[in-house]
Amino acid sequence: MNYPDGQNVKLGDIVDLGGGMEGVVIIDVENREFTDRFDMSVVLFLESGIMIDTNNIGLLHLPANHDHYIRLIRRK
Template sequence: MKYADGQRVLAGDVVEIDGRYHGVVIAAIDDKSYLPGGEDWEYLGTGAMIDTDFGGLVHYPEDNEELVLVRRAD
């Protein structure tokens, strides 16, 4: 899965969603990049699981131009 600017979505990324919400990528399933426990979401097959500030865990199954990378994990 990629951001609109072409960068890969990776576990631990802090993202902005739709210009007003934020979240942390728990699982980047396409790249098999997971925070601890995030591998539990691998069964979804594609996309990313993001812990959002508006609705908890949300699965984004494909590239989404509403997702913007704020910063990579430390």
């Protein structure tokens, strides 16, 4: 999955989702990568996208075709 500017989304990236919502990328579904706080068993039913741990609504699945909604704030 990529940001609108073409950069690859990476685990640990802090992202802006708009409307004051920010979060941290914790799972890359397509590449089967995840942080040590979570494992893939929570998203085995998903086929694409990323999971973001947000600051105000908890976990959010963002499908790959919705990548235009996020902006990279900071890379770890």
